[in-house]
Amino acid sequence: MLLKNLATIIIGILFGTITGLTPGLHINTVNQLLLNLTQINAFTLSIIIIAMSLTHTFLDSIPSIFLGVPDSDSIILLPGHRLVKEGKGITAVNLTLIGSSTGGSLLTNLKMIRDAAADVTVHVSYF
Numbered sequence: 001m002l003l004k005n006l007a008t009i010i011i012g013i014l015f016g017t018i019t020g021l022t023p024g025l026h027i028n029t030v031n032q033l034l035l036n037l038t039q040i041n042a043f044t045l046s047i048i049i050i051a052m053s054l055t056h057t058f059l060d061s062i063p064s065i066f067l068g069v070p071d072s073d074s075i076i077l078l079p080g081h082r083l084v085k086e087g088k089g090i091t092a093v094n095l096t097l098i099g100s101s102t103g104g105s106l107l108t109n110l111k112m113i114r115d116a117a118a119d120v121t122v123h124v125s126y127f
Contacts, residue, residue, distance in 0.1 A: 009047060009051045012048040013051050015027075020057075020060045023064075027056045031049055031052075061080070061096035065092050068081065
């Protein structure tokens, strides 16, 4: 069971890598293909979707930063494009990865704090 789930996670990471690095291909497209073309049970499918979503979130910044840079006479709206034009494209990708990692860590920690706080019973007495 553990090896099957690990293989499922690896499949999700591979699909997420493909969707993250390919402009125009989104995880929802792959989700629909998996739902319609395979007979995967719901638990295995959810593992694939979660692994694919997390991988896609981290990797989709790479093509959006490097492939969408406007011409020199255009207005640059995104900070990543400005950094690419200054020759700091790797810095832009690193900053997006740091932001994604920090956001994921904060979300996980806030969920753990919320779950721990839900176990605490508070008795309030007005008089």
